[in-house]
Amino acid sequence: MSVKVLVAYATFYGSTVEVAEAIADTLRKRDFEVDLMCAKDVRALQPYGAVVVGAPIAMHRWHKDVRRFLSRNRRTLRELPVAVFALGPVTAPVVEKEWVDARAQLDAELAKFPWLEPVAIEILGGKFDPAILRFPLNKFAGSVAASDVRDWDAIRDWAGTLPETLMAHPNYTGVVEPSG
Ligand SMILES: Cc1cc2nc3c(=O)[nH]c(=O)nc-3n(C[C@H](O)[C@H](O)[C@H](O)COP(=O)(O)O)c2cc1C
Known part of the structure; x- marks a missing residue:
């Protein structure tokens, strides 16, 4: 029996939404019931037995809405299996340092939540479009050239590893608590 999974995300420019959708779709194909929600709209974690949370990194910071989501739900999230992802690198072909830096930036953000012990942490490629930036970022x-290095196979592959990883957590019960 599988639990209900929450995929919570935040986004500045939209590219993370499609990544979160792909992760949710992959989990649904593995017979999980999945809610896909903007992190700032999540009111209660009580229906969920596992959580996937992801957002872009911008200016070295993970999106504030997921940071607030973690802080707000600390008491529940410290008990649940939680998988984490961040979008960051946008250069093609791959510049290794960009991926290493993005991981260091995410790790620095996660270090602010020492109570959180993610079962998985993943950096995924992002999308960059200078045409949609506002002042002063556009200056x-x-x-910089537009790019989209979201690798849908890599995203689905990572999402495909999550059932096993989430289920290995000691608090994974396989039971969905009634939400009413
Ligand atoms: C203004 C700006 C700053 C960024 N800063 C970083 C950064 O510090 N580190 C990083 O790895 N990626 C950075 N990125 C890349 C974003 O994480 C990437 O564009 C991501 O796909 C954006 O997600 P969104 O479309 O969901 O907002 C930055 C992108 C922009 C536009």
């Missing part, structure tokens, strides 16, 4: 980044 800094306006000459």
Whole structure:
């Protein structure tokens, strides 16, 4: 029996939404019941037996809505299996340092939540479009080429590893608590 999974995300420019959708779809194909929600709209974690939370990194920071989501739900999340992802690298072909830096940036953010012990942490490629940036970011980044390095196979592959990883957590019960 599988639990109900929450996939919670935040986004600045939209590219993380499609990644979160792909993760949710992959879990549904593995027979999980999945709610896909904006992290700031999540009111109660009580119906969920596992959580996947992800957001972009911008200016070295993980999106504030997922940071607030973690703080708000600390008491529940410290007990549940939680998988974490972040979008960051946007350069193609791959620049290894960008991936290493993104992981270091995410690790620095997660270090602010020492009570959280994610069962999985993943950096995923992102999307960059200077045309949608507003002042003053467009002044800094306006000459950088647009790119989309979201690797849908890699995203689905990672999501495909989650059932086993989430289920290995000691508090994974396989039981969905009634939400009413
Ligand atoms: C203004 C700006 C700053 C960014 N800063 C970082 C950063 O510090 N580290 C990083 O790994 N990626 C950075 N990125 C890349 C984003 O994480 C990537 O574009 C991501 O796909 C954005 O997600 P969203 O479309 O859901 O908002 C930045 C992107 C922008 C536009």
